[in-house]
Amino acid sequence: MNDIPTPDSIGLSREDLPNSYIGRSVPRPNVPKLVQGRATYTDDVVLPRMVHAAFLRSPHAHARIVSVDATAAMQVPGVVRVFTGQDLAKVCDPWVAVLAHLKGMKSAPQHPLPLDRATWQGEPIVAVVADSRAAAEDGVAALRVEFDPLPAQVDMETALAPGATVIHTELGDNLVFQRTAVQGDVDAAFAAAHKVVEATFVTGRHTGVTLEPRSIIADYNRADGTLTVHQSTQAPHMMQNVFAKQLRMEESQVRVICKDVGGSFGIKVHVYPDEVAVAAMSRILGRPVKFVADRFEAFASDIHARDHRIKGRIAVDADGKILGFDIDDLTGIGPYSVYPRTSAIEGNQVVNLCGGPYDFANYRCTTTVVLQNKVPTCQYRAVGHPIATAVTEGLVDLAAQAIGMDPIEMRRRNLVRDDAYPFTSPAGMKFEGLSHHASLKKLLEMVPVERIRADQAEARARGVHRGLGIAAFIELTNPSPFMYGIGGARISAQDGATVRMDPDGSVVVASGVTEQGQGTEAILAQIVAHGVGVPVGKVRVITGDTQATPYGGGTWACRGAGIGGEAALQSAIALKEQLLTVAGTMLQANPASLDIVLGEVVDKATGAQRISLSEIGRIVYFRGDTLPKDLPREFVQTRHFITKEYPFAFTNGIQACWVEVDVATGMVKVLEHWCVEDCGRVINPLLVDEQVRGGIVQGLGGALYEHCVYDDQGNLLTTTMADYLVPMAAEMPEIHVGHVETPTRESLLGAKGAGEAGTAGAPGALMNAINDALRPLGGIVTAQPFTPASILRALGTI
Amino acid sequence: MVRMKWPAIGYVRATSLEDLWTAQAAHGGSAQVLAGGQTLLATLAFRLSDPKVLIDITRIAALRGIGAQGGVLRIGALTRHAELGRDPLVRQHAPLLAEAVPLIAHPAIRNRGTIGGSLAYADPAAELPACVVALGATIVLASARGERRVAAEDFFTGLLQTALEPGEIIAAVELPSATAATRCAIVEVARRSGDYAMAGLAACLSLDAAGTVAAPRLVFFGVGSGPVLAAKAGAALAGRVLDHAAIGAAQMALAEDLDPPADMHGPPEMKRHLARVLTQRALGRFLPASEIAA
Known part of the structure; x- marks a missing residue:
């Protein structure tokens, strides 16, 4: 295996092997159409007899729907029809997002439009279909919907407490899923440790802002009984099954077409009630129905992610050897687990991935997944990885500080050896072959650590505070049926x-x-x-x-x-x-x-x-x-x-971040960032580098800027691009990318995934860099995003 | 619920002020003036405003142009931010405005947005309202009833509120020309470049040969319901030699000048703190070299 000739493997330059494209930065053939505006996004598709949908969305986090009066809406010029939850339930079955292998998981049935209750602000409640989107919006404005507001369960910390509002009474409580992984004797290891360090981490609820919003056209043809769906999606075959199943059709009667997609980041791999509603309305009308989410709808209905509070402890001996991690993760996922991948996977990943790069004996990690009246959360780029990496690497840095050890030396002593594979982690993950030490070595060739430390000391003398942070990570790629299939989801591995x-x-x-x-x-x-x-x-x-x-x-x-x-x-x-x-x-x-x-x-x-x-x-x-x-x-x-030997092809890498903190204003400027990652065989170096860079930018975005902010009534306050801050080019640093290649032996190609490595490691590296900068001032930040206010608070300024 | 597609709206193009008054008379309160459109178009898409007719004033020559005469710089209301940033007369007579332009949003917005529109909208976190108050400008207003002049500090009356009366538009801004003694600076703290400031300061004062401060005007933005002229801080500076102690006194006095609201970025105390930091950063520029070394 792995014997396909590449220029490197046979000692030739790329020019000497003209037939070899694997490992070459070949220009992307579809770029001209994208940059010339000649791509075909779903919204570019125009079908005869097509109508447009707009949704009235809940203004309340939690409310009973008392009545819907569509009389005035039906009088608006261009309006064709108004649909309620009851109307769609006649042709469309609800879904319940649980996976059998996530033991004890529960969630409530979700309809395309709710029958009697709104459970998050932004939930689609009533649909208006009209000749144009503008007319449909006019129709929505003319709807008279009476809500009876109910107490909203907003704070995940109180979701399981006595007196909490139980969002779905038939479930008994707000607990969706809980799992604890244990290895070794954690209590004994911590009791006997030289040092134990603990901290509470928060990862801010954020979302993946795709340039092209969610878009769908559903076209039910009564003549032949087929449903053709044009959709901006990552998983056409999964959606084919979903539409068929929910609309009581045969899979063979449903065709999903997905032409150009303007970004996804995991946002477009889920089942959204408004999109299923579009399919159900087309099923009823026998006409093509188009819906394109606007930016407000995107913020209020695209999945959110990363809403976690994590309490962590690390135990080390006097030589800096890690003895154990003890971690308690809590995450709020909104009012429904999202179909069909479920919203328990992110917390489950935290359990699977904490401590991942390190060789240690004792591990305990619990995730508790609870319901709340906010936008549902689900899988977004690097699911769980940035959380686990920030917690792990934050604790490793704190432990290094506690015993007075250089953070790089701390990692060198604890990273799993490059000759230790195959290796099973304390969390039970099986690694075929990773390269932590080769990656660290490569990183240290790229990062001028001595020069940076000298600059840091010189700048501190001038009152300028800079810091260097490191974060090693593992990344789960090439999933087998062990991710979803064994749980009963019809998602092909x-x-x-x-x-x-x-x-x-x-x-x-x-x-x-x-x-x-x-x-x-x-x-x-x-x-x-x-x-x-x-x-x-x-x-x-x-x-x-x-x-x-x-x-x-x-x-x-x-x-x-x-x-x-x-x-x-x-x-x-x-x-x-x-x-x-x-x-x-x-x-x-x-x-x-x-x-x-x-x-x-x-x-x-x-x-x-x-x-x-x-x-x-x-x-x-x-x-x-x-x-x-x-x-x-x-x-x-x-x-x-299909992969057969390992449930997942794990990759690894390590990042470094060099920042300057303006301690007067709390502003963080990222000066430079480095990433070495090992995705196995690199097929197109330029594409991999840009994937890593884009991933880092998304990771830095979540750590510095991006935040879905709610008030205590469950009102979403960040619904425009002026309030929800995405990272922009002006704030982003020079990003250096290096590679170590450890091909997987499961395939001839030897490729593993590369798309999430940047996002996995960037927040942890940034957090450690900020804390390195703040260390002489006695401040520490562990709650993302690291805003000016949070840094000024950490410094005791405000 | 917020939407993104405009309702159907009528459109009239006025090519002279007379045209504008005629159109306003015809459509009354259901008409809305359209200039750069950088705020209006978004509120239309969000369906936050509901005009029946837009009256496009961008072709009205009387509202254009920049001229300096008799110690006064006159800037037509239709002057776009980008024009403001590259105009040699502005750079000479009101360098504070030239310094402010790169802080206003992003190039695409600066290419369309106008000074009249920014002042009329009166966003409390916007740069130009604070600048014109700091510079002691006069806002020239026009309507079918004629022209009137309002001092900039009297023009801004509350959150998104101005002295503009129904049917009235901003025609121009008039500013006293900078002298050799004038010192101006604009500084702000924004989450990202181009964002509205969490706190900002447009500062203008005169320094004589001895370094004594006259006519200080410290105007903060992003910390209140509009541009906030810090009178007590100004009083703490006036007549004093500008040094660290004077700046410290101005910082102390801000406690009485500012009563900032909380916003998504932080509590009032953060804005108070940032205002003090900005005071140091703006005024620190005008310190003599001996003070900076100390």
Whole structure:
């Protein structure tokens, strides 16, 4: 395995191996259409007889719906129809988001529009369908909906306390899920430890702000009983199943088409009630119905994430050896677990990932997942990782400080050794092969630590406070059915690719993984060009159509390259073998003596050109009569791939952050940031670097700026881009990215995921950097986002 | 509930003030004046305002142009922020405004937004209202009834409230030209570049050869319901040689000048603290080199 030739592996420059695309920064073929405005986003799709939906959303965090009067709305010019929860319940069943392997998990049935109760501010309550979106909004403005406000359960800390408002009385309480992982003897280890350090961490509730908002067109055709859904989604096949199941249809009657997607970050891999409502309304109307969330709706209805309070303790011996972690995580997830992935996964990930980079014996971690009247939370880029990393690395830094050890030395003594694999972590995670020490070494080659420490001392003398922070992390990628499938969710862990050659020698690959702007289609083209032996410009890529691609899971949890890429590589190699079989017959040569280079069949030994693929295509497709009757000539090959040896392909990496804190104003300026990560085989270095950079920016955003702020009545206060602060280019530092490559042996390609590494480590590195800067002043911050107010409070200024 | 698509709205383009008065007479209170549109268009999309007709005034020549005459700089209300930032007369006669422009939002907004629009909207965290109060400007108002002049510090009357009467628009801003003794600075603390300030200060004063302060005007923004002229802090500076002690006295006096509200970024005490920090940072620039070294 892992013996595919790359320029590096055979000691050639890239120019010397023209057929090699794996490992090359090939320009993305879909970039011109994106930057020229010629992409096809869902909102660009216009269908005959199409109508537009707008929603009246709950102004209350928790309220009984007393009455809905649509009389005036129906008089608004252009309004076609008004739908309530009762109307949609006639054609659409509710869903309950639990997974069987998350023992004891519970949640309440959720309808596309609620029948009698609003449970978060922003929940869609009534839908108006009209000739245009503006007319639909006019109709919403004319609706008369009477609410009876109920007490709202806002604070997760009191969700399980006596007197809490139980959001769904049939559940008995607000507890969704609780799990404790234990390894070793934590109490004994802490009792005997040289030092025990503890802290309480908070990760701020935030969301993934996609440039293109959630968008859907559902088109139910009464003539043939089919539902065609154009949707901005990460998982077309999962959505096909959801629409079929909820609308009581056969999966084969539903087709989901997903063309260009303007960013997802996990936001677009969930089932949203307004989107299911659109499908149900189309089912009733027999007309295409379009809904595009506006920015307000995005803030009030896209999933939120990372609303956690974590109490953590670490025990170390006198040499700085970590003896154990003891962690208690609490997270509020809104009023419903989100279907079908559930909202317990994030807390579960915290349990799985805390302490992840380190070799230690004693571990206890509990997550408690509770309901509250806020926007539902679910999986967002790097699910649980930034939380676990910030807690782990925050505690490691505090322990290092407590025993007077350099934080880098502390990590060197505790990171799992590079020759220790396979390795099972105290949390039970199985690691095939990681490279913590090689990554630390590489990081220290990139970060001028001595110069930084000298600068720090010199600046402190001038009253300028700078700090350096480090955070090692692990990242879960290439998930097997152990993530969702074993829990009963129909989410494919397997993906397929079909590769075909057309008569002109061009190649088309259809893949079950999807593109949301990160370059999936670019790497699929590279892999197939590499595998077949054609110029990358000869490869066309089809993704995002349940009727035209092999069944698959889509792109999430960092599986596009590792799973979809391997399926594409295997099918490309199969097509190449088939092409060489036919070429061998035509040329009366042993196929094993031939190769394909840049679209030409060549003699493997001499490189002499023998016949072009387009000539083979011409003969096979138009003069097949000239070939032997029994010659197999299927220039279409399909392969599927699923990981089998390990539940997940873990990756690892380490980040460093260098900041300046203005201790008078509390403002933090990130001066420079570094990341070394190991995603196995790098297919396109430029794309991986930009994925890492984008991930870091999102991580820094959550740690510094992004915050879904609620008042104590459950009113969301951050509903515009002026209030919800995303990181902007002006504030972002130079980001340096380095790689260590430890390919997974589960696949020929050897690729693991790369998309979440940046987000996983950045908040922890930033927190440690700020605290390094504040250390001489005696301040420490552990609650994200690290706002000026929080830093001034930590310093005792306010 | 907030929405994002405009309702249907009528549109009239006025090409002269006479046109404008005629259109206003025809449409009355249901008409809304449209200039740079940087606030109005968002409120329309949010359906926070509900005009039936927009009267576009951007082609009215009388509201344009920048001129200096007799120690007064006159800036037409339609002057866009970007124009303000690159105009040589502004740089010469009112350098505070030129310094303020890069702090106003982002280039796309600066290319469209106008000084008249910013003053008329009177956002308490905006830079230009504070600047014109600090500079002792006069706001020239026009209506079908004629023209009148209001001192900038009297123009801002409350949260998003001004002395503008129905049917009245801002025609121009008139400012006394800076002299050799004038010292001005604008400083602010914003979460990200281009954001509304958590706290800001537009400061203007005169320094004589001995370093004595005259006519100090410290105007804070983002800390009240509008631009806040810190009278007590000004009094603490007036007639004193500008040194660390004088700045300290001004900082102390702010306790009586400011009564900031809490906002999403922090409690009132944070804004008070930031105001003191900004006072030091703005005035510290005018200290003689010997004081800075100390």
